[in-house]
Amino acid sequence: DVKVTQSSRYLVKRTGEKVFLECVQDMDHENMFWYRQDPGLGLRLIYFSYDVKMKEKGDIPEGYSVSREKKERFSLILESASTNQTSMYLCASSLSPPRGTYNEQFFGPGTRLTVL
Amino acid sequence: AQRVTQPEKLLSVFKGAPVELKCNYSYSGSPELFWYVQYSRQRLQLLLRHISRESIKGFTADLNKGETSFHLKKPFAQEEDSAMYYCALSGRGTASKLTFGTGTRLQVTL
Numbered sequence: 718d719v720k721v722t723q724s725s726r727y728l729v730k731r732t733g734e735k736v737f738l739e740c741v742q743d744m745d746h747e748n749m750f751w752y753r754q755d756p757g758l759g760l761r762l763i764y765f766s767y768d769v770k771m772k773e774k775g776d777i778p779e780g781y782s783v784s785r786e787k788k789e790r791f792s793l794i795l796e797s798a799s800t801n802q803t804s805m806y807l808c809a810s811s812l813s814p815p816r817g818t819y820n821e822q823f824f825g826p827g828t829r830l831t832v833l
Numbered sequence: 834a835q836r837v838t839q840p841e842k843l844l845s846v847f848k849g850a851p852v853e854l855k856c857n858y859s860y861s862g863s864p865e866l867f868w869y870v871q872y873s874r875q876r877l878q879l880l881l882r883h884i885s886r887e888s889i890k891g892f893t894a895d896l897n898k899g900e901t902s903f904h905l906k907k908p909f910a911q912e913e914d915s916a917m918y919y920c921a922l923s924g925r926g927t928a929s930k931l932t933f934g935t936g937t938r939l940q941v942t943l
Binding site: 759 | 842876877878879882919930931932933934935936
């Protein structure tokens with residue numbers, strides 16, 4: 718059973734703080750993703766990674782960076798948190814074809830981040 | 834650019850009534866279409882994909898390339914169908930990257 722875990726379920730930070738959100742998957746997936754989920758806006762892709770040390774910008778990368786030093790771990794970094802980054806953050810992972818079912822992403826439980 | 838549109842934020846139906854969640858897309862090539870579902874206090878998970886042409890939990894979805902639609906349907910709604918539903922698209926050759934719609938909350942009432 719695929720397991721994607723996120724380091725915190727709830728997080729409260731202050732404006733200007735550096736914030737780290739961690740995601741770990743235990744199924745040897747090549748691809749990992751960070752989304753933010755906002756009411757009325759759906760899921761928006763922040764960054765993704767196809768391999769270790771590889772990253773690509775998604776649709777809304779501004780204000781964020783990522784790190785993938787190991788295959789199983791993908792970190793999202795808010796360099797200087799702002800109130801408009803208050804959101805639910807979802808991590809996901811997937812296998813690449815032909816090993817995996819095409820495009821099925823497995824999601825973590827989410828981290829609800831509040832920036833005061 | 835690829836885009837997914839879900840025109841309804843909330844769809845409320847009675848138990849036993851038919852359900853149709855609308856999804857329209859724009860993409861210049863041949864897309865892969867998916868429905869993901871998030872039940873209360875659960876993770877987002879894949880419900881079905883068009884390429885499998887399957888029925889999951891009584892739900893079906895047909896890709897209509899002429900109307901660029903991928904509506905999700907179920908003939909008789911159940912209380913346990915209440916959830917948030919997201920339509921998603923991937924372009925062929927863009928392995929694994931998905932574009933999601935804004936989601937529709939389905940509320941099934943007695």
